[in-house]
Structure formats: structure tokens, C-alpha cells
Amino acid sequence: MATFLYARVSTSEQTIAHQKTQAEQAGFTFDHVIVDEGVSGMSVPMRERPQGRRLFDMLRSGDILVVRWVDRLGRNYLDVTDTIREFIRRGVVIRTIINNMTFDGSTRDPMQMAVRDALISFMAASAQAQLEATKEAQKAGIANAKEKSADAYKGRKPSYSREQMKTVLDLSAKGTGVAEIARTAGLSRQTVYRIVEDPTAAEKALTMWRL
Structure with a gap:
């Protein structure tokens, strides 16, 4: 094994x-x-x-x-x-x-197998939905960034990476608490709240800074 x-x-x-x-x-x-x-x-x-x-x-x-x-x-x-x-x-x-x-x-119990397979299906569907939502947020962020001139004010540099943002959104979609999300992603609770409350803005910030 x-x-x-x-x-x-x-x-x-x-x-x-x-x-x-x-x-x-x-x-x-x-x-x-x-x-x-x-x-x-x-x-x-x-x-x-x-x-x-x-x-x-x-x-x-x-x-x-x-x-x-x-x-x-x-x-x-x-x-x-x-x-x-x-x-x-x-x-x-x-x-x-x-x-x-x-x-x-x-397990060989048919009811337990049905529950297992239903859970797998639900998790797979949630994963695809989250990926599609993230891609739409990326498109929105890129479109908004293109509307700005090259010397436009970009605001404060994000304190999170794209991987950390994905971790936050994945865990939030699964109902994980803010404290646990912050610990897993290595971010402050305030940053977690900002990402969860406005993922489009979070993606836009990363795009503006080309992160």
C-alpha cells in the first residue's frame, strides 16, 4: 500500500x-x-x-x-x-x-453507497460552479482593468495571492468559518471578509497589479 x-x-x-x-x-x-x-x-x-x-x-x-x-x-x-x-x-x-x-x-450497503455517490456528485458540481464563477470574475476584472489608462491609480497592492483568494472562496462556498479560512489561507480575517464580500473587486485588484 x-x-x-x-x-x-x-x-x-x-x-x-x-x-x-x-x-x-x-x-x-x-x-x-x-x-x-x-x-x-x-x-x-x-x-x-x-x-x-x-x-x-x-x-x-x-x-x-x-x-x-x-x-x-x-x-x-x-x-x-x-x-x-x-x-x-x-x-x-x-x-x-x-x-x-x-x-x-x-461499504457494500446500497443506501450508504447512494449517500457517498450523491456527496461526490454535489462536491464535483460545486467545484465546477466555483471555477466558472472565478473565471467570470477574472473576465470582469480584466475588462475593468482595460478601461483604465496605463498610468491609472491602482490602489493598495493586494495582501493576498490568487491561490489564497481561491482557497478563501472554495472554503467559503463549503460553509467553513472565517477563522478557519483565515488560518488555512494564511490571511487576516479582515482580508477574508473583503474577498468573500466582493470577489469581483478582489480579482480586479489582482489583475490591476498583474498578480
Whole structure:
């Protein structure tokens, strides 16, 4: 039995070091760390990612797969749910760093299986909805930034990165408390409140500063 960390790193802020630190702080240790770099969340299916293919080849029954959240395992709802169910059928145990959730095939009770599959579907749908909302916020921020002249006043430089903003929005969408979000993202509560209350403005600030 081996434990794998699978991380997708699609921007300069989404570093593997940050994701490894989060996982280790949650109590995980790894035999293998597999990283997909420069991959957009909604552009490339899991099986077609260079390291995604490697992961499919390496995982065996009894192995543990650790991911930051279920959105790491696919580009959209269908991709995420298909990937998770395929791994479960293989006997792989999937664990998330955020909220420390576990998905496996240990139960044979049909009601428990139905609840598990419904939860997977809900989480995958929420992940896609959040990604689409973030992309719309990015478009709005870019459009607003283009309306400004090159020497326009940009305001105070954001105290958060794009990865931290995504962490805040992901956890907020799942109902996580502000204190826990601030601790996980490494931000002040005031910054968390500002991001949650106006994600478009938060994205615009990052865009204006080209962060």
C-alpha cells in the first residue's frame, strides 16, 4: 500500500511547496508526489494530463490518494465524478486535505453507497460552479482593468495571492468559518471578509497589479 499526493499547479501562485505544506500540516505523509504543471482546470481531462496518465497507471488497490480538493481530479463535473468512481472501483482510497474527507469502496450497503455517490456528485458540481464563477470574475476584472489608462491609480497592492483568494472562496462556498479560512489561507480575517464580500473587486485588484 502506498500513499500518493496528486497536485495540479496551473499558476505561479499554486506552488507544489504550498500544497505539500498544507497536506503535511493535515497529518499526511507520502510515498509518491505527482505534480501536473501548467494545466488549466477546465481545459484538459484528467486522463489526458501527463501526470494524470501516470497516476492512473501507478495506483493499485489499497493505495491512498491525497488531493487538496475534488476539483484537482478533473476539469468539470463529469470528469471529476468519473475519475473518483474509477479509482474507487480499483480499490483506491481518496482523501482530501480540505475538510479531511474520505471516499472509498469499503461499504457494500446500497443506501450508504447512494449517500457517498450523491456527496461526490454535489462536491464535483460545486467545484465546477466555483471555477466558472472565478473565471467570470477574472473576465470582469480584466475588462475593468482595460478601461483604465496605463498610468491609472491602482490602489493598495493586494495582501493576498490568487491561490489564497481561491482557497478563501472554495472554503467559503463549503460553509467553513472565517477563522478557519483565515488560518488555512494564511490571511487576516479582515482580508477574508473583503474577498468573500466582493470577489469581483478582489480579482480586479489582482489583475490591476498583474498578480
